[in-house]
Amino acid sequence: MEWGLIMGVELFLQELLNGRDYRGQAVAVRCLPARKAVYAEPERPLPPELTAALAEMGIKQLYSHQARAVDLIRDGQNVVIVTSTASGKTLCYNLPVLESLLADPSTKALYLFPTKALAQDQLQGLNRWKTLIPSLPLVAGTYDGDTPRDLRRRLRDEGNVILTNPDMLHAAILPHHPNWGKFFANLKFIVLDEIHTYRGIFGSNVANVLRRLKRVCRHYQANPQFICCSATIANPVELAEALTGQKMALVDNDGSPKGKKHFVLWNPPLLPDGLQRRSANAEAKDLMVRLLRQRIQTIAFTRARVVAELIYRYVREELSRFGSGLANSIRAYRGGYLPEERRAIERQLFSGELLGVSCTNALELGIDIGTLDACLIVGFPGTIASVWQQAGRAGRHNEDSLVILIGHNNPIDQYLMQHPQYFFEQTPENAIIDPDNPYIVLGHLRAAAFELPLRVDEERDFGPTAPALLDILAEDRQVVYRGDRWFW
Incomplete structure (x- = not known):
């Protein structure tokens, strides 16, 4: 079932700020302008099979950053692609990999993702290519803790695109590299997605895992290209070069379209004692109920699993007063769910069957759930980069979207609420690692x-x-x- 929009986000915001129960919570409202798409063609046309498959997907032209990435990768350069959420970064590496497979079926590629859920999502995208191009010599699969033993053996022997994560690479692939000899000998591409998550101690460990990976590749006379993708951070080239130890070419000419985005800093009102503020979770519940009643598809990001579940429960209870259909249109999403449950929720969001989801940052990364109309961020997530990554989940190509950052009653959140100009003028932070620790x-x-x-x-x-x-x-x-x- 798909839900029809009753009112747009701009009209919703006007009604919200002029409503009878409004108590001055919106301390700042900014309208970020829309952006038109910028298209470009690669220097050399794509193979006819890929062009036809793209047309089947509804893609007639590549965005400028996609064409630029394809050209640099064809030229043998290591690249880092830095564009906004839902800008089509996946095509930047899938197109060159699939083109190489069509030209040479012995080509191998290793895709590294920070989470198993993201690897599963990208596998579905790759399998769609195989459906559209039956002659494509693609044998892809996820190699992680959920992979059955017999499938692991088949992927090791026959797979040419392996999707895994740094932990699995460290513990299960590199120590047993003789079993992967054929794969490593023909390894041409290493894709690192969401590299902005590889910072601090975690990122420093990943950099050393990659040092070991490059050493094993040299043992098998392979010299693969690195293709890195990142959300917007201040130092993407520096981070990618520190992680991989390779010189990187930057692709940041984002050509994807964006609709107008209304961004609101929302400070819960003071309680009668004048010391405490109303709970940010309660404010989020009220806002989400109002959004869903207007059939505005909404995602709410929380800082903790228990909060995601509580907001889901409160919103569901409130919506049940208006009919079971609306109450069943929201789900919670967090780590700890079975893989089948997570996949089902992702599919329901993508298809429009669900109107709302209350989640942790498990949905912050590039899992394809489509793009929604509104995003509630319950509490500052710790970095400016994370705010914009989560905010990027709202906005359907050229349509308006709404983002509301709801402040907790703690010093950092309240500083941002009292100094909105500081927040809007901040650039995303640097991602720092120390591989030589x-x-x-x-x-x-x-x-x-x-x-x-x-x-x-x-x-x-x-x-x-x-x-x-x-x-x-x-x-x-x-x-x-x-x-x-x-x-x-």
Whole structure:
């Protein structure tokens, strides 16, 4: 069942701010202008099979950033693509990979995603290509903790596009690289999606996993290209180069269209004691009920799983007063659900069967749920980049959208509410990693020595402290030096 829109978001906002129960919560309202699409053609036309499949998907032209990415990747360059949410970044790497598969069926590609859910979503997209192009020599699959043993063996032996995550690469693929010899020998592309999530300790570990991956690739005489994708951050090239150790070409000429976006900072009213404010969760519940009653498809982001469930329960109870159909049009979404449940919710959102979802940041990343009409962000999520990533979930191409950031009664949220100009003028933060942190490198040197004897001339690949760290491991009898190599 699809729901027909009763009123647009601009009219909804006008009614909200002029309503009888409005208590001055909107401390700032900004209208971000619409943007028209910018199209371009690659320097060399795509193969006819891909062009026909794109037409079947309703894509007649590529956006400017997609064409630019295809040209750079065809030229053999490592690239980092930085464009807005739902701008079609996936095509930037799928098109060159599929083109290479059509030209050479022995081509292999490794797709790394920060979450299993995102890998599953991208697999569905790849399988659609196989449906549209039956002759495409594509054998793709997710290789993670949910993959059955027999399917793992088949993917290892026959797969040419493997979708996995850094943990699985670290624990299940690199230590057993002899079983993956054929795959690594023909590995041409390594895709890193959502690299803005690889920051801090996590990102530093991922950078060292990639150092080990490149070393294994060299062992099999492979030199794959890196294709990185990121949401808007301040230092995408710096981050991509620190993660991969490769020189990167930047693609940031976003050609995707955007509708007008109304952005509201919403501060819950003070309670009679003048000290506390009304709960942000209660404000979110009221706003979401009003939005869903007007059939405005809405996503609400919360900071915790329990809050996502509570808002879902409160909204559902309130909507039940207006009929069971409306009450059944909302779901919660968070980590901890079974994969089948998550897939079902994603499908219902994409098809328009669901009007609303209350979720954690599990839906912040690029899982394809379509684009919605309104987004509620319950509490500042910690970074400006996350705010804009979540806000990007609202907005259907050229249509208006509404984003409401609801402040908690804590110092950071209240500072933003009292200084809206500061918020709107801030650029997204830098993503910082330190791959040479000795406490992190130590464990990866152990893993690297287990995977392949570590030559002296490879020590510096793991940073300036690696030689001293190997001496420490040798003193502890964890590695042994023979000839010019360190053995586990």
